[in-house]
Amino acid sequence: MKTAQDLVKQAKSKVKEINMNELNERGLENKLVIDVREPGEYAQGHIPGAINIPRGVLEFQISGHPAVQEKFPNGLNEETIYLYCQSGGRSALAAQSLGEMGFQHCISVDGGYVSWFKAGLPTES
Secondary structure (H helix, E strand, C coil), X not given: CCCHHHHHHHHXXXXXXXXXXXXXXXXXXXXXXXECCCXXXXXXXXXCCCEECCHHHHHHXXXXXXXXXXXXXXXXXXXXXXXXXXXXXXXXXXXHHHHHHCCCCEXXXXXXXXXXXXXXXXXXX
């Protein structure tokens, strides 16, 4: 039987990952950054401009989420989707799942919000 850690390791081997510094260097403006943590985690602090779509409902809400539609009214076909969670596990699973759905440009942010916060990068709540 596989563990959650096995599934995360498998997902990380299949998806593209960048670290928090790389995300910050790319700039956040006009980027689709999705926080896949639970709403309570998001409310305690998140990357500025990030949209909260919890991992458990991501596949159901990604295309129809009002904030996504507002930011990208022409759809997400060519958009890069940056996904992060607390430490990088859920975001890797999310990137793998969205890739299987046909989203071609999904990037998991390794280290998650913990790394962003520890690096002293800007946050909002």
